[in-house]
Amino acid sequence: MDEQSLFLRVAEQDREIVPFFVNGRPATALSGDTVLTALLTHDHEVRLSEILEQPRAGFCLMGACQDCWIWTEDGKRVRACSTMIEPDMRLRTRSPFNGARPE
Amino acid sequence: MSSSRVVIIGAGPAGTRAAETLVAAGLKPVVVDEAPRSGGQIYRRQPPGFGRSLKKLYGFEAGKAARLHDAFDRLQDKVDYRPGTMVWGTEGHNLHLADRDGRQDVIGFDALILATGAVDRIVPFEGWTMPGVYTLGGAQIALKYQACLIGRNVALVGSGPLLYLVAYQYRRAGGNLAGIFDTTPLSRELAGLPRMAANPANTAKGLYYFAWLAAHGVPMLHDVSPLRAEGEGRVARLVLRDRAGRERTFACDAIATGYHVQSETQLADLLGCDFAFDARAGQWLPRQDEMGRSSVDGVYLAGDGASVRGADTAEATGALAALACLQDQGMPFDAAVRNQALQAMRRGSAFAAALRDAFPFPEHLYENIADTTLLCRCEEVSVGTFRATLRDKGAGEVNRAKAFCRVGMGRCQGRMCGASAARIAAQTLGVELAAVGRLRGQAPVKPLPTALQTEAGE
Ligand SMILES: Cc1cc2nc3c(=O)[nH]c(=O)nc-3n(C[C@H](O)[C@H](O)[C@H](O)COP(=O)(O)OP(=O)(O)OC[C@H]3O[C@@H](n4cnc5c(N)ncnc54)[C@H](O)[C@@H]3O)c2cc1C
Ligand code: FES
Numbered sequence: 079m080d081e082q083s084l085f086l087r088v089a090e091q092d093r094e095i096v097p098f099f100v101n102g103r104p105a106t107a108l109s110g111d112t113v114l115t116a117l118l119t120h121d122h123e124v125r126l127s128e129i130l131e132q133p134r135a136g137f138c139l140m141g142a143c144q145d146c147w148i149w150t151e152d153g154k155r156v157r158a159c160s161t162m163i164e165p166d167m168r169l170r171t172r173s174p175f176n177g178a179r180p181e
Numbered sequence: 182m183s184s185s186r187v188v189i190i191g192a193g194p195a196g197t198r199a200a201e202t203l204v205a206a207g208l209k210p211v212v213v214d215e216a217p218r219s220g221g222q223i224y225r226r227q228p229p230g231f232g233r234s235l236k237k238l239y240g241f242e243a244g245k246a247a248r249l250h251d252a253f254d255r256l257q258d259k260v261d262y263r264p265g266t267m268v269w270g271t272e273g274h275n276l277h278l279a280d281r282d283g284r285q286d287v288i289g290f291d292a293l294i295l296a297t298g299a300v301d302r303i304v305p306f307e308g309w310t311m312p313g314v315y316t317l318g319g320a321q322i323a324l325k326y327q328a329c330l331i332g333r334n335v336a337l338v339g340s341g342p343l344l345y346l347v348a349y350q351y352r353r354a355g356g357n358l359a360g361i362f363d364t365t366p367l368s369r370e371l372a373g374l375p376r377m378a379a380n381p382a383n384t385a386k387g388l389y390y391f392a393w394l395a396a397h398g399v400p401m402l403h404d405v406s407p408l409r410a411e412g413e414g415r416v417a418r419l420v421l422r423d424r425a426g427r428e429r430t431f432a433c434d435a436i437a438t439g440y441h442v443q444s445e446t447q448l449a450d451l452l453g454c455d456f457a458f459d460a461r462a463g464q465w466l467p468r469q470d471e472m473g474r475s476s477v478d479g480v481y482l483a484g485d486g487a488s489v490r491g492a493d494t495a496e497a498t499g500a501l502a503a504l505a506c507l508q509d510q511g512m513p514f515d516a517a518v519r520n521q522a523l524q525a526m527r528r529g530s531a532f533a534a535a536l537r538d539a540f541p542f543p544e545h546l547y548e549n550i551a552d553t554t555l556l557c558r559c560e561e562v563s564v565g566t567f568r569a570t571l572r573d574k575g576a577g578e579v580n581r582a583k584a585f586c587r588v589g590m591g592r593c594q595g596r597m598c599g600a601s602a603a604r605i606a607a608q609t610l611g612v613e614l615a616a617v618g619r620l621r622g623q624a625p626v627k628p629l630p631t632a633l634q635t636e637a638g639e
Contacts, residue, residue: 084313084415084435088354090231090328110228115327122415123312129561133414135312137558137597139319139326140222141215142300144592144628145310145558155630160215161281162228 084135085118098167099151107163114139114146114158117171124148124158125171149174186289187506188213188276190268190448191296193221194492195484195499197253199294202503204259206512211261211288213268213278219253221484222298222318223492225326226250238325240350241386245492270624271451274479277624283631292479292506295449296499297486299442302600304339304546307409309438310558313416317343317439321350330356332435336419338362338407341441341540342387349390352397359433360400362421364440364543367403373539380532383491400431406546410436440542443600445486450622452480458615461534462489463542464600465619471523472505473498481506494529497522547604556605557598559591564605571609578618579606592628595620 093108098116107116114136117124123133125148136146139159146158151168187203189196192214203210212219218226224246227233235243256262263278266286270277276293278286301316308314315323315331317339323329330351336359337348348361363370377384395401404424411418411430419431449467450456455476456465466488467475473482481502484495500522507514552565567588576582579589579602588602589595595602599620606617 085323085327085329085331086333086356087329088324088356089233090227093230110230110327112327115323115329119329127310127558127561132310133312134310135415137310137314137319138301138316139322140300141627142593142596143316143558147592147628157630162217 080120082122083119084122085115087119096163096165098163098165098169100169101171102168109163111163112159113148113156113161113163113167113169116163117148117158117169123171185291185510186211187292187294188288188290189294189296190214190276191221191298191484191486192216192219192253192262192264193296193298193484194224194249194495195298195486195502196221196294196296197249198496198499199296199483199503200256200260201252202500202518203506204256206503206507206514209259209261210294211263211290213263213266213276215265215267217265219262219264220246220250221492221495224249225322227326227328231328233328242492249496267627268448269626269629271448279625279629281630283629290479292481292510293452294473294481294483294499294502294506295475295486296484296495296502297445297448298495299444299485299489300596301343301439302441302443302542303438303597304407304440304543305550305554305556305564305598305601306407306438307551307554308411308416310555311410311412311416312414313412313435314410315435315437317341317347317437318442320435320437321347324350324354330354330435331437332416332433333357334359334433335435335437336360336362336431336433337437338364338405338419338421339437339439340365340543341439342536343439343442345387345390345394347437348394348399352394352399358394358399359419359431360402361394362405362407362419362431363401363403364405364407364546365403365540366424369541370403370539373535376535377532377539379528379535383532406543406549407438441537441540442485442489444489445596447594447622447626449475449480449482449486451624451626453477454480454482456619459488460615461537463614470505471501471526472508472519473502474505474509479509488530488533490526490529490533494526494533497525497529501526542600544604547601547608550605556601557588557591559593559597560587562586562588567602567605568609571606576606577610578616579603579620580618582606583620589620594623594626 149170187210239246454467483502
C-alpha cells in the first residue's frame with residue numbers, strides 16, 4: 079500500500095490479487111475490492127470535478143453522492159464505489175472526451 | 182387476486198420482512214435492489230471471499246444480522262429477486278429498471294412497497310469536498326464492506342448515534358482517531374436519556390460505545406462547530422470552534438461527517454405521493470397511515486425510507502406494509518401478527534423521537550457558514566451564490582432557486598445538499614423551514630451510465 083494512499087487495509091488481506099491498469103500504468107487490487115478501494119489504496123483521488131477541476135475521491139461510498147464516476151479506456155462510465163474491480167480492467171481517472179488534462 | 186404482481190424496492194430489513202410476509206401469504210413478489218446482495222445498509226454483507234465473522238462485522242447486532250440474512254436466503258426461489266438492479270423511474274404502474282451495465286427493463290405492478298432506506302445528512306464546511314472527507318456511513322461501509330479505514334488518523338465530526346458507533350468500530354479495527362467532535366452539547370444528550378428508556382438495549386449500547394471510547398483515551402469535544410478542512414489536495418487538518426469560542430486545529434488525514442440520516446423519498450415523489458413536512462425529522466416525508474399506506478392506491482412505504490426509525494422498526498414496518506397490501510387485496514392475514522408489528526412500530530417511533538431530540542440537527546451551524554463554502558458538490562455552487570440568488574432574484578422557494586443557480590440540479594439530485602439548501606433558504610428569507618418547499622424528485626433518480634456517456638460525448 080502506497081504512502082500516498084487514502085485508504086488503509088486493516089483485514090482480509092489474503093484475497094486473490096487482481097491486476098488492473100489506471101491511466102495506462104499497471105497496478106494491483108484484491109478480489110472483492112470496489113474500483114474505488116482499488117484506486118484509493120494506491121492514491122488519494124479518483125477524478126477531477128467538472129467545473130472547478132478539483133480532486134475528488136468519492137464521499138458516500140453507497141451510490142448516493144455520484145462523486146466517484148470515472149471512465150474505462152473504451153469510454154464507458156463506472157461508478158467506482160459500486161463497481162467491483164475485474165482482472166485487467168483499464169481505468170481512467172480523467173475524461174477521455176473533453177476537459178482531458180495531461181497526466 | 183393471488184395473481185397480482187407485488188414489487189418491493191429494497192432488500193434491507195424492511196424489504197426482507199415485507200417479502201417474507203407476502204410469501205407466507207402465498208404471493209411471489211418481485212424484489213429489486215441496487216446492491217449485489219441483500220441486507221441493506223446496517224446488515225450489508227461483505228463481498229464473496231471475505232472471511233470476517235458476523236460478530237466482527239456487526240458487533241452486538243450479529244444475531245439480528247444472521248436472522249435477517251437467513252430469512253432472505255430462505256425466500257430464494259419464492260421471490261423473483263433482482264439484485265444489482267436500480268429502479269430509476271416510474272410511469273403510472275410501471276417501473277423502469279436498469280442493471281449495472283445499463284441494460285433496461287420495465288415491469289408493471291399492482292402493488293408496490295417502497296423500502297429504499299436512508300442516506301447520511303450532511304452540513305457542509307469549507308473544504309468538505311476535499312479527498313479524505315467522507316460521510317459517517319461511507320466510513321462505515323469502507324470498513325464493513327471493504328475492510329479498509331478511510332485514513333490513518335481519522336477525525337469524526339457531526340451528531341447522532343452513528344458518530345460514536347463508527348468511532349467505536351474504527352478504534353476496534355485498530356484505527357487511530359484524531360478525535361470525536363460532537364456538535365451537540367453533552368447536557369442535551371444526557372437530558373434525552375430518560376426518554377430513550379423506551380429502548381433500554383439501544384440506549385445501553387450507545388452509552389457503552391461512549392464509555393469505551395472515553396476509557397481508551399479518544400479525545401472527545403462537545404458543542405463544537407466545524408470550520409474547515411485544510412490540506413494540499415487532501416485533508417491534513419480539521420479546524421473547529423470549541424464551546425468556549427476558541428479556534429482549534431487537529432491534525433488528521435481523513436474526516437468522517439454526518440448528522441443522523443434522512444429518508445430516500447425520490448421514488449415516492451415520482452409516484453405522486455402526497456408529502457407533509459415532519460418538523461422533528463426536519464424533512465418532507467410521504468404521508469402514510471400506521472400501516473404504511475401512502476396517499477396513492479397500491480403504493481406502500483416501509484423502513485427508514487418512510488421515516489427514519491432504525492433497523493428494528495424497519496423490520497416491523499416492512500411486515501406492516503405487506504399486511505396492508507394483503508388486506509387491501511382482500512387476502513386473509515393474521516391480526517395477531519399485525520398487532521405485534523404495530524406495537525413494535527410504536528415503540529420504535531417513540532425511541533426515534535427521543536433520539537432526534539437528544540441529537541438535534543444543528544440548525545445554528547448555518548448562520549456561520551462562510552459564503553465561499555461549496556453548497557452543491559455536483560454543480561459546484563457556493564453558499565454565497567445561493568444566498569445571493571435568494572436575495573436578488575426573488576426565488577421564494579428551493580425549486581425556483583434551483584432553476585436560477587443549479588443547486589440540487591446535479592447528479593445526486595440534492596441528496597447531499599438539499600437539507601442544507603432548505604435551511605439556508607429559510608434563514609436568508611427569514612421564513613419557516615417548511616415554507617421554502619422541497620426539491621422535487623426527477624427521473625432518473627440516479628444517473629444511468631448510458632446517460633452519462635451522452636453527456637460526456639457532447
Ligand atoms: C450508510 C448508513 C449506515 C448505517 N449504519 C447503521 C448502523 O450501523 N447501525 C444502525 O442501527 N443503523 C444504521 N443505519 C440506519 C439503518 O440503515 C437503518 O435503520 C436500516 O438499515 C433501515 O432499513 P431499511 O430496510 O429501511 O433500509 P436499508 O437497509 O437502507 O435498505 C434499503 C435498500 O434499498 C435499496 N434501494 C434504495 N433505492 C433503490 C432504488 N432506487 N433501486 C433499487 N434499490 C434501491 C438499497 O440498495 C438498500 O439495499 C445506517 C444508515 C446508513 C445510510
Ligand atoms: S462515493 Fe458516493 S456515489 Fe460513489
